[in-house]
Amino acid sequence: MKPFAFISFIVLITSMIYTVYAQELKPSNLFSNHMVLQSGMEVPVWGDAKPNEKITVTFANQEKSTITDAKGKWMVKLEPLGVSKIGRSMSISGHSKITLSDILVGEVWICSGQSNMEFKVDNVPEIKSLKPIPNHIRSFEVKHTVSFEEAQDVNGHWSTSPSTSAVAFGFAFFLETLGDVPVGIINTSWGSTSIEAWMPRDMTEQLPYFKTIMSEFDSDTLTQNKIQKALDASNGWSKEEDVFLRRQPNIVYNAMMSPLAPYACKGLVWYQGERNTRYLSGMPEVTETNWFHRVAGMKEYGDILKFWVERYRTQWNNEYMHFSIVMLPGYGKGTYNSPEIDSKSPTAPSWAWMRESQLKILELPYTTVVNTIDLGDEKNIHPTDKLPIAQRLALKAAKYTLNKDVIAEGPTFKTLKKENNVMVVKFNQAKGLKTKDNKAPTGFWIADESLQWKPAIAKIQDETILLSHDKITQPKYVRYAFSGKPDVNLVNGENLPAYPFRTDSDYSTK
Structure with a gap:
């Protein structure tokens, strides 16, 4: 071997040895002091170390060992854990040892x-x-960032401070109270992101429109370079770049969701959809002024959401992973093409169509939709009435994931029949049916075969609503709260609002 070649060979071998031995034991950032582990199911714990190293994880009288693979990756799975409000320690050992403290077990x-x-x-x-007030609530705040590839680890840490998100913290607070369990919240959210931003790339195989979006993204070198420049900036990116990054497809998922899996959790709360309300249907062509509109419309959103939930369950290897969707509340604006609308109209291109799409998720098991039709703001897309949303999320989780005996939803449409010129609507969850202001029910519209909608005169009779209009002698269809910002007052005995519905389509709720 020539001297230069020999020196190069030695440098290469030295570099390889250094790389192997420099890779010290490190669990994923999800495993740290103050974390909450999910009770009642297998709990994966994973991280990095040297290749072919024995790793042992000890926690709650369990000891699990494994050998790292050729890349130094390792994972063990703890057997289901019981709820614990007492902070305990976990040791992770290999050639070195790490001790994590103050670990609770509850609902994640x-x-x-x-x-x-x-x-x-x-x-x-x-x-x-x-x-x-809270004693047993912990939070993990995922830092805003993007990645062209699925990241191996997430940027964030567990804290004893509440989540910065009003909805997330409120949900945790009321769930801790209802369930009498510690609650851990992983908050991974970013303003103005579309559902496409949170999609794994392989969903292109199921959704042709997303394949089109990703093909365009991959061929757009200008966008790729702009993203990379922002990521490489030593002082962080600008506000303009921040907006640009979060409005791209897939790359938010890669950095802020993918590395969370398969952290054991009970479910995922999803409060998103505003970004996908710009069009009633279809995906618009991109122009210089609407470059961020390359997303699905409201009518398509529901089916896309179902694919998305099933794909996430695959990612977590948990078919029982619960998804709780926050319905978009009242808002007075329309679509991009028709922004100024009558917010009370049952036919305007309003958020009513997005809410109907969101309710399609109930076609899948282990899903719920939190009704917000009585909330929101006519002019403000960021309403401050978040407390009822948090309370209703907690009720849903308590009932459907902790099996608590609570009423978790308001009246939902059951049946419709015609008696002479009166439409009779029956509801589920309607015990104590009433209006919150003791006035006649509002927000109902009826129509005959012509679909010329008229505001109905509504009366409560036991657990039914009687609807009529003096100009409609042959009523056939009903719409309730099916507008951008409806005036509604119908609730059950628990003061939970009735869900929006329309009978001129195949439609159901839970």
Whole structure:
């Protein structure tokens, strides 16, 4: 061997040896002091170390060992754990040893979405006032970033401080109270992100429109370079770049969701959809002014959401992973092409169509939709009435994941029949049916075969509503709260609002 070649060979071998031995034992950032582990199911614990190293994890009288693979990756799975409010320690050992302290066992939920999930606790006085009270709530705040490839680890850490998200913290607070369990929240949310931003790339195989989006993204070198420049900036990216990054497809998922799997959790709360309300249907062509509109419309959103939930369950290897969707609340604006609408109209291109799409998730098992039709703001896309949302999320989780005997939803449409010129609507969950202001029910519209909608005169009779209009002698269809910002007052005995519905389509709710 020539001297130069020999020296190069020695340098290469030395570099390889250094790389192997420099890879010290390190668990994923998800495993740290103050974390909450999910009770009642297998708990994966994973990280990095040297290749072919024996790793042992000890926690709660369990000891699990494994050997790292050729890349130094390792994972063990703890057997199901019982609830524990007492902070305990976990040891992770190989050639070195790491001890993590103050670990609780309870309910772990991922909270994700766009700006209304990110909406800060300090902006909601009713939720901010709860901050000094919790004893067993922990939070993991995922840092905003993007990645062209699925990241191996997530950027964040567990804290004894409440989540910065008003909805997430409020949910944790009320769930801890209802369930009498520690609650861990992983908050991974970013304002103005579309559902496409949170999609894994392989969903292109199921969704042709997403394949089109990703093909365009891959061939757009200008966008690729702009993203890389922002990521490489030593002082962080600008506000303009921040908006640009979060409005791209897939790369938010890669950095802020993919590395969370398969952290054991009970479910995921999803408060997103505003970004996908710009069009009633279809995917618009991109122009210089609407470059960020390359997303699905409202009517397609529901089927896409179902594919998305099933794909996430595959990612977590958990077919029982619960998804709780926050319905978009009242808002007075329309679509990109028709922004100024009558927010009370049952036919305007409003958020009513997105809510109907969101309710399609109930076609899958282990899903719930939190009704917000009585909330929101006519002019503000970021309403401050987040406390009821948090309470209703907690009720859903308590009932459907902790099997608590609570009423978790308001009246839902059951049946419709015609008696002479009166439409009779029956509801589920309607015990104590009433209006919150003791006035006649509002928000109902009826139509005959012509679909010329008229505001109905509504009366409560036991657990049914009687609807009529003096100009409609042969009523056939009903719409309730099917508008951008409807005036509604119908609730059950638990003061939970009735869900929006329409009978001129195949439609159901839970």
